[in-house]
Amino acid sequence: MIENKTYANKKGFNPLNSICVVTGGSSGIGLAIIEELKKRKAKKIINIDILRRDQDNVDFYKCDVGEDKEIKEVFEEIIKKYNTIDLICSNAGIARDDDGLATVEHWNNIWKTNVLQHTNIVRNSIKKMLLKKNGWFLITASAAGLLSQVGSATYSTTKHATVGFAEWLSITYGDLGIGVSVLCPQGVNTPMTAKIEKGGVAGINGMLEANQVAVIALDQMVLGKFLITPHEIVKKYIKIKADDTDKWIIGMRKLYKQFIK
Numbered sequence: 607m608i609e610n611k612t613y614a615n616k617k618g619f620n621p622l623n624s625i626c627v628v629t630g631g632s633s634g635i636g637l638a639i640i641e642e643l644k645k646r647k648a649k650k651i652i653n654i655d656i657l658r659r660d661q662d663n664v665d666f667y668k669c670d671v672g673e674d675k676e677i678k679e680v681f682e683e684i685i686k687k688y689n690t691i692d693l694i695c696s697n698a699g700i701a702r703d704d705d706g707l708a709t710v711e712h713w714n715n716i717w718k719t720n721v722l723q724h725t726n727i728v729r730n731s732i733k734k735m736l737l738k739k740n741g742w743f744l745i746t747a748s749a750a751g752l753l754s755q756v757g758s759a760t761y762s763t764t765k766h767a768t769v770g771f772a773e774w775l776s777i778t779y780g781d782l783g784i785g786v787s788v789l790c791p792q793g794v795n796t797p798m799t800a801k802i803e804k805g806g807v808a809g810i811n812g813m814l815e816a817n818q819v820a821v822i823a824l825d826q827m828v829l830g831k832f833l834i835t836p837h838e839i840v841k842k843y844i845k846i847k848a849d850d851t852d853k854w855i856i857g858m859r860k861l862y863k864q865f866i867k
């Protein structure tokens with residue numbers, strides 16, 4: 607593989623003959639990533655989800671990714687069975703509408719799935735990866751983790767934390783043979799958004815299909831990209847936010863009034 611100096615990852619990720627773990631692989635984006643990994647001839651794919659879905663040539667573990675004990679058991683088994691993990695797509699996630707009155711229980715529930723998932727997975731896999739100087743994390747955050755999610759305090763916050771953790775991971779382990787990419791789409795047609803007309807505020811720039819997102823993610827990982835924004839416009843929004851954050855917040859309040867109030 608060609609070494610590159612343009613992107614944060616020194617080498618790209620090629621799925622050919624790889625051992626890949628996907629969380630949330632029973633539905634939506636995770637399911638589409640599994641299909642794309644199959645097309646690109648991954649050797650073995652392992653789906654970790656709370657919802658069982660039988661798929662050809664895919665191992666399944668029923669596991670709540672927010673529970674460290676469950677993740678520990680599953681990863682011990684996977685490492686024992688395959689001795690290596692080339693890619694972990696830490697992708698499971700939940701979204702809820704809420705506001706400043708969201709309860710502690712509600713926060714803890716979303717925090718565990720959307721944030722502690724990633725820390726649990728890294729804790730239980732990084733030692734082996736560092737030993738082999740091989741392994742890649744594709745972490746699904748959201749454009750909400752770079753911008754915001756009007757109408758959900760928990761989604762905005764947990765997805766910002768996810769982007770922060772992914773950046774930290776790449777800074778810390780990127781020179782030690784570990785690849786990291788963070789996936790930040792806006793609206794995608796999946797069961798998560800199915801009941802929201804045109805994806806609501808997340809669909810303001812158009813909805814993508816899950817398979818399109820999977821293709822873009824894997825294409826950009828081949829190049830070695832860290833930040834993957836399948837909706838191109840997100841990069842423009844980040845610039846607007848960085849240039850004048852106060853103005854950006856005033857603009858976001860207009861969206862709040864339009865979509866939520």
Ligand SMILES: NC(=O)c1ccc[n+]([C@@H]2O[C@H](COP(=O)([O-])OP(=O)(O)OC[C@H]3O[C@@H](n4cnc5c(N)ncnc54)[C@H](O)[C@@H]3O)[C@@H](O)[C@H]2O)c1
Nearest residue numbers: 630633634635655656657670671698699748793794796798
């Ligand atoms: N759909 C969108 O518009 C969109 C946009 C940006 C980011 N995302 C993110 O993409 C990821 C996938 O979302 P999706 O749209 O495919 O949703 P989805 O609801 O179709 O799929 C999510 C999967 O995660 C699993 N899951 C949920 N909680 C779990 C837990 N605690 N342990 C194990 N598995 C669990 C579910 O069973 C489901 O199979 C999420 O992280 C989501 O936040 C989605």
